[in-house]
Amino acid sequence: MTDQNRRQFLSTAGAAVVAIPAASLIGSRLAFASDLPMVDTASAQAVALQYVEMSAKADQMCENCALYQAKEGTEAGMCPLFAGAQVGGKAWCSAWAPKG
Ligand code: SF4
Numbered sequence: 001m002t003d004q005n006r007r008q009f010l011s012t013a014g015a016a017v018v019a020i021p022a023a024s025l026i027g028s029r030l031a032f033a034s035d036l037p038m039v040d041t042a043s044a045q046a047v048a049l050q051y052v053e054m055s056a057k058a059d060q061m062c063e064n065c066a067l068y069q070a071k072e073g074t075e076a077g078m079c080p081l082f083a084g085a086q087v088g089g090k091a092w093c094s095a096w097a098p099k100g
Pocket of ligand 1: 051061062063065066067068069078079080081087091092093094095096097
């Protein structure tokens with residue numbers, strides 16, 4: 001094995017070692033997310049961000065927001081702006097941003 005091949009192997013192997021646990025953490029985080037309650041629309045954070053369970057904007061909802069994290073095919077997911085609660089896929093808040 002040449003030095004260049006060894007470096008490439010070590011680089012690839014290192015990336016795989018980092019990527020596998022990261023993917024596991026994301027999967028387990030989403031699994032736990034389904035156990036969380038839905039956002040309380042009366043909470044201070046929800047009121048401040050004008051969160052609603054059903055978006056009035058046809059082209060803006062959590063499921064097409066850049067901050068939404070959910071397993072495909074689920075009706076609710078996580079948003080970093082609402083720690084400890086799930087947001088609905090059809091919900092909306094004033095922090096909505098298009099997916100890149
Ligand atoms: S930022 Fe607002 S619109 Fe986007 S996922 Fe979070 S709650 Fe939904």
